[in-house]
Amino acid sequence: MAATSYRVLCGVLGAALLLGGFGLFASFFGYHAPASESPIPTGPVGYYWVATSGCAFVAWGGCLLAASRRPEGGRAAGTWSALGLVMLALIRMVAWIVGDYYVWPGELARTESVVFLLLALAFVWLRPAPTDMRPANVALEQA
Amino acid sequence: MLRWAATLGILGLIALVLALPATSIGRRGTEAASRVDAPTPALALGRPLPELDLVGLDGAPLKLADLRGHRVLLTFERSVDW
Numbered sequence: 001m002a003a004t005s006y007r008v009l010c011g012v013l014g015a016a017l018l019l020g021g022f023g024l025f026a027s028f029f030g031y032h033a034p035a036s037e038s039p040i041p042t043g044p045v046g047y048y049w050v051a052t053s054g055c056a057f058v059a060w061g062g063c064l065l066a067a068s069r070r071p072e073g074g075r076a077a078g079t080w081s082a083l084g085l086v087m088l089a090l091i092r093m094v095a096w097i098v099g100d101y102y103v104w105p106g107e108l109a110r111t112e113s114v115v116f117l118l119l120a121l122a123f124v125w126l127r128p129a130p131t132d133m134r135p136a137n138v139a140l141e142q143a
Numbered sequence: 144m145l146r147w148a149a150t151l152g153i154l155g156l157i158a159l160v161l162a163l164p165a166t167s168i169g170r171r172g173t174e175a176a177s178r179v180d181a182p183t184p185a186l187a188l189g190r191p192l193p194e195l196d197l198v199g200l201d202g203a204p205l206k207l208a209d210l211r212g213h214r215v216l217l218t219f220e221r222s223v224d225w
Binding site for chain 1: 168
C-alpha cells in the first residue's frame with residue numbers, strides 16, 4: 001500500500017515538476033520574444049533565475065519519475081524531495097511574513113506553504129525501507 | 144528516530160504557518176494587504192503637498208514651508224524596521 005502510494009506521489013509530483021519546469025524554461029524565451037507581454041511581474045534578471053529554476057525542476061521531476069518506476073531504489077529521491085519541499089515552504093512563509101509579495105499572490109504563499117509541508121510529510125512516511133543495495137553475488141558470499 | 148524528528152519539525156512548521164495570521168509577526172502580511180497602489184487624494188498629481196513636520200538629519204525640525212522657493216526632491220524609502 002505504502003509502495004503504491006509512494007509511486008503515485010513520485011509520479012504525480014514528478015510529472016507536475018516536469019510540466020512546470022518546461023513552462024518556466026519556455027517563459028524565458030517568451031519574455032525575450034518581440035512584442036511579448038510578461039506573465040510574471042519580473043524583469044530580465046528575474047527571468048534568468050525563473051528559467052534556471054525551470055531546468056532544475058525538469059531534473060527533479062525526472063528523478064521522481066524514475067523513482068516512481070523503481071520505488072525500491074528511489075528512497076533517496078523521497079528524502080531529498082522532502083527537504084526541497086520544506087525549503088520551498090520556508091520561502092513562502094517568509095514571503096508572506098515580509099508582505100512584499102502580498103499584492104501579487106495574496107494568501108497563495110501561505111496555502112502553498114502548507115501544501116508543500118504536507119507533501120514533504122508524505123515523502124518522509126511513504127519512502128520505501130532501506131534495501132540491501134549490494135550486488136547479489138557479494139550479498140550471498142557474505143551471508 | 145530521524146523520521147520522527149523530521150515529522151515533528153514539519154508538523155511544527157505547519158502549525159506555525161497556520162498560526163501566522165494570529166501572531167505579531169503575521170500582522171505584516173495583513174498590513175500589506177492594504178498596501179495597494181491606490182491614489183491618495185492628498186498626494187494627487189497637480190495638487191500641493193500637505194504640510195509636513197519632519198526632523199532633519201541634524202536633528203532640527205523641518206517643515207515643508209521652510210523649503211518654499213527652492214526646488215525640492217522628495218524620496219520615500221522603506222525604513223529598516225518596516
